[in-house]
Amino acid sequence: MIQIVDNYNLLNVDIKTTKKDREDYLKNNRYCCLSSSKTLKELSISLQDYIEKSSDNTFFSFFKDEGKKELKNEDDLIISIKKDSQDNYLAQTGNYVGKFFWDGLEVDIKSRFSNKFLERMLNFTNDIYLDDVSVSGEDTKELDISRFIIYYMFVQNLEKAFLLGLPKAYKSINYHDMKVKGKIDINRFIKNDIPFKGKISSTSREQKEIIEIIDVLYKAVKIIDNSSFSTKNISHIKTHLKQNRSNKYVSNETINKAIKSKALQNPIFSPYKKVLEYAKYIINGSDIKQKENASQETYGFLVNVAELFEIYVTKLLAKEFPDWGVSSPKIELYNTPSMFYQRKIIPDIVMIKDKEVMVFDTKYKRMLFRGRDKFGSGDVDRNDFFQINTYMSYYQNHKNNYNVKVGGLLYPFEKEFNKNICYSENWFDNSNTKFIIDGIDLSGDIENQDDTKFSEILKRESSFINRVKGLINQT
Incomplete structure (x- = not known):
């Protein structure tokens, strides 16, 4: 088994120490690989390799735009392990977290940051900006990180969607009673009620909750309940689902019927599209996990945390700068039929107000402010x-429409931010535009808990926002 974290760059995998030493090192440093020399092997796995290897390999993307999802994930590295001349193993990972099996080798990639920061990013993804909202419980450290993310998204979105009730659709309900409900069912009346015995067969069109949706949601909730993840926030929803479920087996056909239900076309119930999508991942992921004791060679569940970080920073900026338009536009270059080399570029974040423009790309990579001279190519x-x-x-070349004020790369830092080495006063000798390296400072301890769950992270976010405000106010 290999245990490692995302963005782990060519660190030795020590296979000579005792198991206890390796476990202690992992616990204290969070950057260690555990394995035995019998199972460790050289390998290089990209996302494309992972998807093509087996239909049991699941990949979850936060992007809904298929073009952007493909562009951001093409040929991305998941993990690479190589042997050096001294028979030491060197490991490297990309932006993916989760657990999967590969030709008999178990690989568990965790986030290099705490679950608290993950929760904060997930809250923003779900458009929840309160300072103390958490649905995970306290005992989730041993939960697979990819499942932690999906469970969190499911529970939070289900809680929001249920405020307006479960999806409903009109159904014909048959009654046989002393009172007519709806209209008399002539065929049943002739067959059952002549001679008249005091009851009348009738049919009424009524809105009823959709049983396939209830069954799928209840199945997902039960799977989560069997983990260390807390569902206390939706205990009232669990009770309702339990009382109204059908007790039928939840098959792929059931899931597809739920997802394709016409009731979801109603804008009131459209949030359930996302909830059912997460439920599908949870149920399929559970089916995969049940194969763990079998002789299955390859199966797994991965999540791209870089996508999550991009969405988090984008929504943080949109929230704090409501006067600015914040988007991720698709820009066509050389878009004429005769040009075979035409391309799309998609900046992660473009902020526009009048003619003023700020352009940023988010990078969920290690940032310790190391330059290229002493550390090879450096952190950038x-x-x-x-x-x-x-x-x-691109924007600077459209001077009639735009004035580029600031541009740069945004990271989660693992070392204390230093503005003096991150902010350039000019861009290509243009003193009207600044080039910066910035982002969210996650160095030191972000686990301190004061009045709110995310109090320390809130301070780091505030510092970042204040720096951006300073850039805007500079002339």
């Missing part, structure tokens, strides 16, 4: 650097 990836400059140049 060469491709990322040229990419953001391309985005800025």
Whole structure:
């Protein structure tokens, strides 16, 4: 078994120490791989390899735009393990977290940050900006990180959607009573009520909750209940689902019927589309987990945390700067039929107010402010650097429409932020535009809990927002 964290870069996997030493190192450092020399092997797995390997491999993306999802994930590295000349194993991982099996080798990739920061990002993804909202419970550290994310999204979205009740559709309900409900059912009346015995067969069109949706939701909730994840926030919903479920087996056909229900076309019930999507992942993920003791060679469940970080930063900026338009536009380059090299570029975050523009790309990568001289290429990836400059140049070349005020890369920091080495006063000798490295400072202890669950993270967010406000106010 290999236990590792995302964005783990070529650190030795020690297979010579005792099991207890390795477990202690993992516990204290959060950056260690555990394995035995019998199972460890050289490998290189990209997202495409993972998806093509087996239909049992599940990948969850936060992006709804298929074009953006494909662009952001193409050829992305999941994990690479290589042997050096001294028979030491070197590991490298990308932006994916979760657990999967690969040709008999179990790989468990966790987040390098705490679950608290994950919860904060997930809240923003669900458009919940309160300072103390948490649905996870206290004993989720051992839960697979990918399942933690899906469970969190499901419970929070179900709680919001249920405020307006469960989806309903009109159904014909048959009655045989002393009173007519709806209209008399002539066929049943002739067959059952002549001679008249005091009761009348009738049929009424009534709105009823959709049983397939109830069954799918209840199945997902029961799976979560069997984990360490808390469902106390939706205990009233569990009670209702339990009382109204059908007790039938929840098959793929049941799930598809629930997801394709016409009732979800009603705007009131449209939030359940997302809830049922998460339920599908939970149920399918549970079916995969049940194969763990079988001889299955490959199965797993992965989540791209880089997507989550991008959505979190985008919504944080949109929330704090309501006067600015915040988007991620698709820009067509050389878009004429004769140009075979036409391309789309998609900046992560473009903020526009009147003609003023700020252009950012989020990068869920390690940032310790290491330069290229002493540490190879350094912490700023060469491709990322040229990419953001391309985005800025596009807007700068449309001077009649835009004035580029700021551009740069936004990271989650693991070292205390230092403005002096991150902010350039000019961009390509243009003193009217600044180039920056910035983001959310996650160095030190972010687990301190004062009045609210996310009190320390709130301070780091506030510092970032204040720096952006300072950039806007500069002339």
